[in-house]
Amino acid sequence: MDRDGLILKARELDLADLPRIDSHLHTSWTDGEASVDAVYQAAVACGLATVLYSEHSRKTSVDWFPSFAAQVRALPQTPCKAYVGTEVKVESRDGDIDTIPAISELCDFVMASVHRFIGSDGRTLQFEQTDPDAAIDLEFDLSWAVLANPQVDILGHMFGMSYRRFKRVPPDDRIRPLIARAAEYGVAVEVNSYYHPNPYRMIEWCREFDAFITFGSNAHSLAEVGAITRLLERQAKNA
Numbered sequence: 001m002d003r004d005g006l007i008l009k010a011r012e013l014d015l016a017d018l019p020r021i022d023s024h025l026h027t028s029w030t031d032g033e034a035s036v037d038a039v040y041q042a043a044v045a046c047g048l049a050t051v052l053y054s055e056h057s058r059k060t061s062v063d064w065f066p067s068f069a070a071q072v073r074a075l076p077q078t079p080c081k082a083y084v085g086t087e088v089k090v091e092s093r094d095g096d097i098d099t100i101p102a103i104s105e106l107c108d109f110v111m112a113s114v115h116r117f118i119g120s121d122g123r124t125l126q127f128e129q130t131d132p133d134a135a136i137d138l139e140f141d142l143s144w145a146v147l148a149n150p151q152v153d154i155l156g157h158m159f160g161m162s163y164r165r166f167k168r169v170p171p172d173d174r175i176r177p178l179i180a181r182a183a184e185y186g187v188a189v190e191v192n193s194y195y196h197p198n199p200y201r202m203i204e205w206c207r208e209f210d211a212f213i214t215f216g217s218n219a220h221s222l223a224e225v226g227a228i229t230r231l232l233e234r235q236a237k238n239a
C-alpha cells in the first residue's frame, strides 16, 4: 500500500532499493534559503521521485500560504512529483496542532512536529527552562497525543528535540510504543536524516510494527535536498 508515492508501508519497502523521497523541504517562504522552483530543480538533479514541500506554518500564515501552495501546484508532474504540505507544531498536551482549515485544506499532507515542549500545567516551556533529563518524557507525551489527531498524516522527526537539542537518546521502550501507536492510527513516521542519528534503525522499528513511513531531510538549503536518500544509500552500502 502506498499513499501517492510519499507514504509507504515499512514492511513493503525493498531495503536494497528504497524509494527516492524527500518529504521534508523548506523554502524561502519561511526559513529555507531557496525558492520553490530552485528546490524542485535540486530534487530533480538528485533523482528524487516524490517530494513534499513541508513548509512551516501556523494559524496566522493565511496571508502567504495560498501563494506558496499555488507555486508548488504549478510545478511539473514529472520527473518528480511535488506535493503541498505543511509542518506545524504540536501546541497542546491534548495533541492539538497549530493550523486552521484555510491552510490545512490546501495541503496534500500535514506533518506535525514537536518543536516546543509543554509542561503538565499546559504552558509552553522555553528550552533553557527544560531539564534535559525530562526531554524524552515531555516529547513522548506530545507525540503520543498528536498521533491520535485525525488531521495529522505524518509525525515529523520523532524525538528530534531530544536527540538534537538535548543530546538524549530515547530508549527503545519509549520509541516502540510511539511507532506502534503511529501504526494503529495510520500516521506515517518520518525518518529524518538531520534529526535521527540512525535512520536505518528507525526503518527497522517501523517494519517491526508495520507502520507507515516516509523519508525527510529537513532541508533548508539546496545542498540538503535529498540528504536522507544519500544517507540511506551510504548506510545500505556499509550494512
Ligand SMILES: [Zn+2]
Residues within 6 Å of the ligand: 087, 113, 115, 156, 157
Ligand atoms: Zn521540525
Ligand SMILES: [Zn+2]
Residues within 6 Å of the ligand: 024, 026, 087, 218
Ligand atoms: Zn522542518
